[in-house]
Amino acid sequence: MERLSRGGTVCAVAVMAAALMFGIWVRDVSADPTTDYVIASDYVECMRDSLAPLGTRYQNFWNNGVTQTHGGHLTIGTGIWQLLPNSTTSFGICEGDDTEDNISTEPDKPTFFEYYNKANSYHPDSNKTFYVGGKTWRDTIACSVDPEFGRSVGGRVVIYPQDETAPADTATYRVLINTLSTYHPHLVLVNFKDVDRYGHWADPDDERGEPSDYYRAIVVADSLVWNLWKWLDAEWNTFYKGKTTLIVTTDHGRHDDDHGGFYHHGGICHGCRHLFLIAVGPDTPEETVVTRYAYQIDICPTVGELLGFYYPHARGSALSEMLEFEPSHQTGTNYGAGQDDVRITSTDSISVSPKIASSATGDTLHVVYADKSDGEFEIMYAYSTNSGSDWSSPAQISTDTAIDAQVPSICMIGQDVHTVWMESRLHKDGQADSVPRWYLCHSRTTDCGGHWSNVIPVASSKYERVPVREKPSWTIWDPSINYDGGNKMCAAALYGIERNKNRIVSFYSTNGGAHWDTSWVDTLAWVPQHLDLASESYQNDDWGFAAWCDLDTLATGLKGYAWYIKFNRSSNGGAYWFDLRDLHKDSTYVADPTVATDLPYVVVSWALWDGDNAKWQTYCGRSEDVGDHWEDEAVLSSDSTAIDPELIFASDNNFYDFWAEYDRSGTPVDAHIVYRYSTDGGEHWSSNQYRLSDGQSYSLRPHACKHKGVVWEDYRHGTWEIYFDSP
Ligand SMILES: [Ca+2]
Ligand SMILES: [Ca+2]
Ligand SMILES: [Ca+2]
Ligand SMILES: [Zn+2]
Ligand SMILES: [Zn+2]
Ligand SMILES: [Zn+2]
Structure with missing residues (x-):
């Protein structure tokens, strides 16, 4: 079938909240246990017998991020894992003490509503994009805090019923059809x-329901999905019939029987992670079952292909099996190489998250990044022996059998290159089926990648255990590694869903990474993210400094309703962290903290979302006494919106703060890498702001090394590549 004219197709994504494991899939015991699932349950008779045969069913479909409602929905919308906990703000329910502002929990990258509206010059009032749901949400589902997008191109939000009435689905359906x-x-x-x-109410400890209510809810939702398709496909329905794709999926699963049973969810077990997806429409083959691994982040790209918009910030890939046309694979306009920046990668796929390190002496530079050229993300490595003018061909360092790999970090110890990253490996825990599980991995090379040591899984994610509310899961995220004398340090954020029960762990090794010891950087975290480390030997101590962001979406309790820039430090190479503190607390989004030292100076930079003016700015905080006392924070960016700060103390004895500055006025919208520097420990910064990148389109996420070499992810060719330049 020909692809329908661009923008002429219509798409509906129905999220049937968490009907998994008990109810939807039952493993076909005669089939390959790792891949083959059949719909066995009579509770979903309509989808099994009527809907699925009309289209394409993905049976190996996974949520590899947060298995909760908020994170799941925002991931569906943005195509990039959204590590946000459920939020009373996002659901419009304020409990207890409500004297503070609600905090921002919008996704950081655009939703499909925003991509579609912006591509077609629509606005919310154009009524072209809607969220309709019983989940009482504010605009967190409708728009992001991405500098280029946001509320002016967000979706409309229709909540019905507007209270906590249950059952609600039939009423929600009526309002959907009306809309x-x-x-x-x-x-x-x-x-x-x-x-x-x-499902939650079926918990024996909950008086409000029992399992039969849960089964009935599945039957009702199943019939509503089928009614929706019959309505969209009715002969009289000339607006929608033959032009509309219906995608049915779920935001997350529920615990399997080995991890507490179906009442609750939010962990990393098979039941929580394994989803389903059924697609029906004019561009989708009938009677097709897809067995390969596919992910929740693939939905937004698929919608982009159907509706004809680019989705540059998504990290998933279009579900090509359900599309009877050749996907564009998110390729945007190629604006060419630009003037003097150095291109490190040349792929037609996603190359992102670069990190760079330089040796203490010599001109050799080392870069790691995540690359999706072979269809799965792998961690790649490249080096330059002439200060970045030329680069080796990239070589893979992540484990090939892993099915995903993310967020690498790199440091040098002498001339040895050490890297850490997170990779997803298939693992069995208590049932016959494997589940993708995140590991923190380490490897090193002594000869510029000629040989890499065996990949060591330094730590693995921890499954939830019964009773799951007391023993929640932890998942690895955002590892970071750093070294500047003494012990090597490597820290990783571990998140789960239980408020104030998550941790940041510091792994430190005194023998080159063969053995790792652990200590805690924070034991009261919720969703700690974007951890950055700096370390330096000073007056006989091995200092380590960690900065990250975290949030608390509840009004009451230990921390309460805020985003945080958190900080801690160690004076013995990461063995003990003694000074957990808040560098900044705000009701609005804070992001991407970065730390650098020239002891006794410690400088931290971060980005702050100004919701009133729809603008990001970069800030800087500093200490003159190894982190004891902190001076007033200062704004570093100019009037333009600025994200992704990256701070280094460079070999010329200056601090440099790089970030991505948006120029939203032109076409294309341009984000370029700029910097300012300080010669006095961060007290004063150059009055000029210098521009480093010179491509059109997006240059984002700079990372810098001591020799002032900077790498970033760049979209100037219409596909993400890694670029390099130095001030
Ligand atoms: Ca109950
Ligand atoms: Ca792989
Ligand atoms: Ca340049
Ligand atoms: Zn949910
Ligand atoms: Zn679970
Ligand atoms: Zn739930």
């Missing part, structure tokens, strides 16, 4: 909430 009939929107996300609600 479709009235406005003829082109892109709709609908959420049926009852299955999840009654």
Whole structure:
């Protein structure tokens, strides 16, 4: 079938909240246990017998991020793992003491609503994109805090019922049909909430429900999904029939029987992670079952292919099996190489998250990054022996059998290169089926990648255990490694869903990474992210400094309703961290802290979202006494919106702060790498702001090394590549 004219197709994504494991999939015992699932349950008779045969079913479909409602929905919308916990703010429910502002929990990258509206010059009032749901959400589902997008191109939000009435799905469905009939929107996300609600209530400790209510909710949601398709496909429905794709999926699963049973969810077990996806529409083959691994982040790219918009910030890949046309694979306009920046990668796929390190002496530079050229993300390595003018061909260092790899970090010890990253390996825990599980991995090379040591899984994610509310899972995220004398340090953020029960662990090794000891950087974290480390030997101590961000989406309790830039330090190479503190606390989004030292100076930089003016700015905080006392923070960026700060203390004895500055006025919207520097420990910064990158389109996420070499992810060719330059 020909692809329908661009922008002429219509797409509906129905999220049937968490009906997994008990109810939807039962493993076919006669089939390959790792890949083959059949729909066995009579509770989903409509989808099994009527809907799925009309289209394409992905049976190996996974949530590899947060298996909760907020994180799941935002991941569906943005195509990039959104590590946000459930939020009373996002659901519009304020509990207890409500004297503080609600905090921002929008996704950091654009949703499909925003991509579609912006590409077609629509606005919320154009009524082309809608969220319709029983989940009482504010605008967190409708728009992001991405500098280029946001509320002015967000989706409309229709909540019904507007209270906590249950059952609600039939009422939500009526409002959905009314919305479709009235406005003829082109892109709709609908959420049926009852299955999840009654799943939780079925807990024997909960008086409000029992398992039969849960099964009934599945039957109702199943029939509503089928009714929706019959309505969209009805002969009289000339606006939608033959032009509309329906995608049915779920935000997360529920615990399997080995991890507490179906009542709750939010962990990393098979039941929580394993989802389903059924797609039906004019561009989708019938009677097709796809067995390969596919992910929740693939939905936004698929919607982009159907509706004809680019989705540059998504990290998933379009579900090509359900598309009877050749996907564009998110390729945007190629604006050419630019003037004097050095291109490190040349792929037609996603190359992102670069990190760079330089030897203490000599001109050799080392870069690691995540690359999706072979269809799965791998960690790649390249080096330059002439200060970045020329680069080796990239070589893979992540384990080939791993099915995903993310966020590498790199440091030098002498001339040895040490890297850490997180990779997802298939693992069995208590049941016959494997589940993708995140590991923190380490490897090193003594000869510029001629030979890499065996990949050591330094730590693995921890499964939830019964009772799951007391023993929640932890998942590895955002590892970082650093060295400047003494012990080697490597820290990783571990997140789960239980408030104030998550941790940042510091792994330190005194024998080159063969053995690792652990200590805690923070034991009261919730969703710690974007950890950065700096270390330096000073007056006979091995100092280590860690900065990261965290949030608390509840009004009451230990921390309460805020985003944080958190900080801690160690004076013995990471063996003990003694000074956990808040460098900044705010009701608005803070992001991407970065730390650098020239002891006794310690400088931290971060980005702050100004919601009133829809603008990001970069800030700087500093200490003159090894982190004891902190001076007033200062804004470093100019009037333009600025994200992704990256701070270094360079070999010329200056601090440099790099970031990505947006120029939202032109076409394309341009984000370029700029910097300022300080010669006095961060007290004063150059009055000029210098521009480093010179491509058109997005140059984002700079990372710098002591020799002032800077790498970043760059979209100037219409596909993400790694670029390099130095001030
Ligand atoms: Ca109950
Ligand atoms: Ca692989
Ligand atoms: Ca340049
Ligand atoms: Zn949910
Ligand atoms: Zn739930
Ligand atoms: Zn679970």
